[in-house]
Amino acid sequence: MAERKGFPMPLxxxxxxxLEGWEExxxxxxxxxxxxxxxxxxxxxxxxxxxAPDPMYPLDLIFHEAWQIALSQYTTRVFCxxxxxxxxxxxxxCYMYITPVAPPxxxxxxxxxxxxxxxxxxxxxxxxxLWGLWLKKFRALGEEMANIKVxxxxxxxxxxxxxxxxxxxxxxxxxxxxxWDRLVNAMIKGWQYHFQxxxxxxxxxxxxxxxxxxxxxxxxxxTIGKLVAGAYVQMFRPEEELCRLARLAAAVPEVARxxxxxxxxxEKIENLKKTGEGRNWLVEYEKAKDPWFYVSCGSGWFHYxxxxxxxxxxxxxxxxxxxxxxxKGERIERDLAGIDKQRAELVEEYRKLIKTDEDRKSFDDxxxxxxxxxxxxxxxxxxxxHWFHTIWFEKVxxxxxxxxxxxxxxxxxxxxxxxxxxxxxxxEDLVTTWALGEGVPSRASYWQAKAEKRKKIxxxxxxxxxxxxxxxxxxxxSEPFTVMLWGITTEKVNEWLKGVTVVPTEVTxxxxxxxxxxxxxxxxxxxxxxxxxxxxxxxxxxxCPTTNPAWAxxxxxxxxxxxxxxxxxxxAAIVCREYGIPSVTxxxxxxxxxxxxxxxxxxxxxxxxxxLKRA
Amino acid sequence: xxxxxxxxxxxxxALRLVGGKNGSLGELIKAGIPVPPGFSVTTEAYLxxxxxxxxxxxxxxxxxxxxQDVSSLERKSSQIRDLFSQTPLPERIVDEIxxxxxxxxxMFKVSDVPVAVRSSATAEDLPTASFAGQQDTFLxxxxxxxxxxxxxxxxxxxxxxxxxxxxxxxxxxxxxVLISVGVQKMVxxxxxxxxxxxxxxxxxxxxxxxxxxxxxxxxxxxGMVNPDKFVVDKVVYDIDERTISTKTVQCVYEPGKGxxxxxxxxxxxxxxCLEEKEIIELVKIAKKIENYYxxxxxxxxxxxxxxxxxxxIFILQSRPETVWSQKEKGPLLGKKTAYELLxxxxxxxxxxxx
Numbered sequence: 019m020a021e022r023k024g025f026p027m028p029l030x031x032x033x034x035x036x037l038e039g040w041e042e043x044x045x046x047x048x049x050x051x052x053x054x055x056x057x058x059x060x061x062x063x064x065x066x067x068x069x070a071p072d073p074m075y076p077l078d079l080i081f082h083e084a085w086q087i088a089l090s091q092y093t094t095r096v097f098c099x100x101x102x103x104x105x106x107x108x109x110x111x112c113y114m115y116i117t118p119v120a121p122p123x124x125x126x127x128x129x130x131x132x133x134x135x136x137x138x139x140x141x142x143x144x145x146x147x148l149w150g151l152w153l154k155k156f157r158a159l160g161e162e163m164a165n166i167k168v169x170x171x172x173x174x175x176x177x178x179x180x181x182x183x184x185x186x187x188x189x190x191x192x193x194x195x196x197x198w199d200r201l202v203n204a205m206i207k208g209w210q211y212h213f214q215x216x217x218x219x220x221x222x223x224x225x226x227x228x229x230x231x232x233x234x235x236x237x238x239x240x241t242i243g244k245l246v247a248g249a250y251v252q253m254f255r256p257e258e259e260l261c262r263l264a265r266l267a268a269a270v271p272e273v274a275r276x277x278x279x280x281x282x283x284x285e286k287i288e289n290l291k292k293t294g295e296g297r298n299w300l301v302e303y304e305k306a307k308d309p310w311f312y313v314s315c316g317s318g319w320f321h322y323x324x325x326x327x328x329x330x331x332x333x334x335x336x337x338x339x340x341x342x343x344x345x346k347g348e349r350i351e352r353d354l355a356g357i358d359k360q361r362a363e364l365v366e367e368y369r370k371l372i373k374t375d376e377d378r379k380s381f382d383d384x385x386x387x388x389x390x391x392x393x394x395x396x397x398x399x400x401x402x403x404h405w406f407h408t409i410w411f412e413k414v415x416x417x418x419x420x421x422x423x424x425x426x427x428x429x430x431x432x433x434x435x436x437x438x439x440x441x442x443x444x445x446e447d448l449v450t451t452w453a454l455g456e457g458v459p460s461r462a463s464y465w466q467a468k469a470e471k472r473k474k475i476x477x478x479x480x481x482x483x484x485x486x487x488x489x490x491x492x493x494x495x496s497e498p499f500t501v502m503l504w505g506i507t508t509e510k511v512n513e514w515l516k517g518v519t520v521v522p523t524e525v526t527x528x529x530x531x532x533x534x535x536x537x538x539x540x541x542x543x544x545x546x547x548x549x550x551x552x553x554x555x556x557x558x559x560x561x562c563p564t565t566n567p568a569w570a571x572x573x574x575x576x577x578x579x580x581x582x583x584x585x586x587x588x589x590a591a592i593v594c595r596e597y598g599i600p601s602v603t604x605x606x607x608x609x610x611x612x613x614x615x616x617x618x619x620x621x622x623x624x625x626x627x628x629x630l631k632r633a
Numbered sequence: 634x635x636x637x638x639x640x641x642x643x644x645x646x647a648l649r650l651v652g653g654k655n656g657s658l659g660e661l662i663k664a665g666i667p668v669p670p671g672f673s674v675t676t677e678a679y680l681x682x683x684x685x686x687x688x689x690x691x692x693x694x695x696x697x698x699x700x701q702d703v704s705s706l707e708r709k710s711s712q713i714r715d716l717f718s719q720t721p722l723p724e725r726i727v728d729e730i731x732x733x734x735x736x737x738x739x740m741f742k743v744s745d746v747p748v749a750v751r752s753s754a755t756a757e758d759l760p761t762a763s764f765a766g767q768q769d770t771f772l773x774x775x776x777x778x779x780x781x782x783x784x785x786x787x788x789x790x791x792x793x794x795x796x797x798x799x800x801x802x803x804x805x806x807x808x809x810v811l812i813s814v815g816v817q818k819m820v821x822x823x824x825x826x827x828x829x830x831x832x833x834x835x836x837x838x839x840x841x842x843x844x845x846x847x848x849x850x851x852x853x854x855x856g857m858v859n860p861d862k863f864v865v866d867k868v869v870y871d872i873d874e875r876t877i878s879t880k881t882v883q884c885v886y887e888p889g890k891g892x893x894x895x896x897x898x899x900x901x902x903x904x905x906c907l908e909e910k911e912i913i914e915l916v917k918i919a920k921k922i923e924n925y926y927x928x929x930x931x932x933x934x935x936x937x938x939x940x941x942x943x944x945x946i947f948i949l950q951s952r953p954e955t956v957w958s959q960k961e962k963g964p965l966l967g968k969k970t971a972y973e974l975l976x977x978x979x980x981x982x983x984x985x986x987x
Contacts, residue, residue: 100979127980134979139972225975232965234839236832241869367868371838376964383971535871623871 027059028488033111036478040112043076043472044437045083048109063108063115064487067583069319071546071563073112073479076437076472077414078320080202081407082107082114083438084209090119091210092217097137098130099217112479115488141218145391148215156211156401163204164409168197168416171423172452191449194420198442201413205406212402219395226388229381233372240532240622244595245365246388249357251396253404256313256326259306260333261351264340266302273299277341283330309405316551317564318403321434325408352597417441424448426462427469435472436465486606525629528612530580530605532625534594538578539630542616546609559620561612565590573597578620580608580627594622602627636678636729640671640815650675652753652813657951664925666918666948670740671748671817672733674784676755678726679812682788687720691792691807700801706794717789722781730784730816731777737818745776747819747886752787755811772849773819773886780816787814819886820947824906825850825935826860828915829954830867830923836957838929840873841865841916845906847897848883850933850949857894858882861906865916872912877905911936914943922951929954 028050033040041049050058069082090104103119122130141148169190180186227242267273273296276289290296307327315332316323326333340350365385372378418430426448427433433441444465451460543558545551554560556575563582573579573593577600581590584603594601600622602608608627612618615633634650643651644659651659651673661668683691694709694716722730738746750771769790771783790796791812800807826845831838844853844860852858858881864874883897907915915934923930933949966974 131976131980135976138975138979142972221975221979225971225978228978229966229974234837235835236837236840236864236866236873238866238871238873241866241871244869364868368839371867373838373962374964376968377966380964380966380969380971380974384974387971387975532871535869623873624875 061117067563070114075434077434098133100127268344283334312405312408530602533591533603534601536600634677654753669818676811700798713792750783822935823938
């Protein structure tokens with residue numbers, strides 16, 4: 019039995035009674051269990067606030083199911099990173115917890131090392147060509163998903179053309195079942211692609227960070243981040259496209275007037291269609307839309323966030339303010355060449371400080387490796403979490419509509435209250451009933467009641483504050499993803515341990531990663547749920563569980579950001595550095611300690627947030 | 634040969650005349666570093682002074698020296714010191730120092746500018762400063778009479794007990810070591826301290842480490858207070874570490890009493906002695922000095938009370954850092970390629986849990 023250090027063991031968690039029944043929403047292997055107790059208690063499970071800050075809708079879990087498998091298999095079975103294993107997930111009262119799996123035995127490490135060397139070096143050597151192949155393959159998969167035909171109705175009689183000249187042999191019932199399976203399989207496959215190079219990109223980053231630390235023992239994580247970060251990142255393309263469209267609009271008074279008006283996006287488009295100039299602008303707009311408006315308004319992980327493509331008021335809102343700024347003579351674009359030049363200069367300055375030629379060569383070598391492959395970490399994000407997920411959400415909506423149309427569910431989004439193994443059961447119930455003929459009842463009321471109950475559980479879960487971690491705290495954390503993405507380090511765990519007993523109102527200072535340099539003072543705006551992001555006022559300090567690049571336009575108006583979770587390459591850190599705003603990430607407790615209206619000082623150089631005045 | 638050279642007139646090419654410390658100030662000025670103005674009383678003046686008669690006397694005193702006999706060393710050293718003090722400087726030298734002290738005073742529009750008087754030994758052909766011995770520093774010296782007196786005492790520091798014992802043990806002739814004296818405008822230090830152009834704890838060449846405390850720098854150099862400490866990145870200027878200590882004592886000048894130690898006021902004890910912008914300015918200067926010399930430096934600095942930022946920052950001295958610079962410098966990464974380093978990393982065990 020492991021020594022007790024402060025976090026409860028998984029099976030000891032007590033749930034509010036309003037959460038009763040939460041377990042049935044998720045697949046059984048996602049629950050802590052008596053038969054795996056010994057193994058589970060030896061591990062350290064922490065709330066994954068990056069991917070699951072809110073209670074998890076059962077169908078949104080598919081992304082996590084897919085990444086648990088994919089991330090882990092590349093480390094353990096494909097690229098065979100010798101000392102690491104996978105990252106395991108569990109659900110705790112609708113919140114997702116994860117743990118890096120304990121490292122393998124020495125013998126297995128040796129076995130893995132050979133394969134690692136052979137396979138990883140190959141990828142590093144060929145990355146540029148491999149990226150081209152990856153993108154082609156991935157876009158084809160996205161197209162395939164987009165082309166899945168979801169029947170919009172179950173016909174009274176199958177039409178003639180499915181009978182003549184040869185009866186097709188399969189009909190709408192099969193099409194429904196097949197379409198769901200293909201949709202799910204495409205999502206699982208997409209996530210297998212997602213991790214094709216990501217583990218290696220992170221590994222290269224860690225290697226470079228290691229090299230830097232040997233040469234400059236005191237170099238900060240945020241500086242290493244700055245040395246590696248690229249300026250030309252695909253995740254920023256949607257925003258760049260908006261800037262381009264804003265400039266085009268600003269150049270034509272008639273177009274600018276319509277864009278700046280208070281009409282709805284649809285009305286604006288209608289008005290633009292009326293003039294030649296408007297139509298010219300719309301041609302450019304259409305070009306930008308696919309694929310660049312397939313970007314989530316949030317992180318891409320939740321169905322309720324929506325994407326630009328189906329929430330046109332979001333991109334049109336940004337367009338309006340960009341046009342206004344262009345007219346005032348302001349610069350709206352990020353200075354890409356400047357960012358790139360600045361990075362090159364930083365690298366050169368550190369390089370000059372290296373004492374020996376041999377070390378300079380090793381530095382150059384590792385830097386080249388990380389600059390080659392780290393692009394993947396920055397570029398895949400748009401294609402997978404945004405573009406691909408947007409297509410998924412659009413398709414799932416079609417299934418939701420079908421189920422609502424035939425009374426199986428009350429609302430389209432109720433489909434998200436069922437996990438991906440349950441949805442095909444509802445679909446099967448639907449098509450079976452249809453096939454059986456007239457006057458045959460389905461179990462619609464059973465599904466609807468279940469949906470109602472689950473909605474209530476999720477509401478209750480929102481009000482419940484889960485503890486940051488469970489199980490046995492590790493002495494040392496160094497699984498690449500755990501450190502890099504989630505920002506969980508040995509020090510962090512110790513801070514959290516303190517946090518378990520802390521009274522929020524007595525805290526005067528919070529510590530996290532110094533993720534983006536600078537110091538700022540201001541009023542706090544706590545954004546716990548993603549939809550609250552619109553409440554942020556100019557000059558405020560954004561305090562949230564985590565952030566993501568699709569919030570980019572918000573970063574032009576805030577003074578600083580503070581997050582609960584996230585390392586130095588987390589999205590919040592990257593965006594803040596790009597925008598030159600101070601940021602402290604991975605504090606663990608910021609959203610529970612700070613309240614909207616508190617006055618704080620955020621020191622992005624030291625990673626300390628000081629509470630100056632309570633609201 | 635001149636008896637007096639202004640710092641900017643004597644850099645490393647004039648070491649024989651102005652000694653190491655003054656020569657280094659000359660170099661700093663050439664490099665564009667803010668150094669309080671002043672001049673060197675050259676070794677030529679020293680030679681002229683002792684040549685005027687006391688040379689023979691010194692030789693006589695030291696002729697039967699027993700380097701093992703501590704009390705005799707002390708006695709002889711003090712005899713020589715008295716000799717220096719009682720013998721007037723030749724008139725030509727007095728005139729030269731007087732004219733230049735006046736010039737320095739005029740620069741600050743006062744009649745008798747307060748100065749620091751320091752010895753600066755010529756160690757150019759000597760392996761270590763031990764040959765030159767205890768070098769003296771006198772702070773807040775006012776008026777020409779006092780300046781002349783302190784110049785002589787600095788010259789006498791060449792014959793401190795340890796210095797003569799060492800030279801005699803090594804068989805190095807006493808007349809071969811020469812001394813120059815620096816006369817430099819006193820900085821009215823609000824705070825002062827030292828800085829290194831690498832982190833002395835781990836040799837990190839990308840950091841400047843600044844230590845400072847209230848008042849004159851002596852409290853920091855002597856270890857009398859726990860100084861504030863700032864570790865700053867040279868490239869991105871992030872202040873990675875700031876340790877604000879409780880600084881109880883400071884060294885200040887009090888008219889009539891001279892340099893005294895006194896209690897730091899309550900509100901200052903726990904406040905940082907440097908402002909953010911001053912820290913950054915110090916780092917910029919440190920980088921400039923290191924670049925000029927091409928090797929890591931150990932620098933003394935002071936912030937003047939009476940001058941506005943950024944002209945309130947002064948460098949008092951810079952010398953090569955010795956601890957890390959003298960270490961055998963092999964490649965830290967063992968001449969490895971990225972792949973070799975990657976394999977090394979990939980094979981190092983990662984411990985999670987127990």
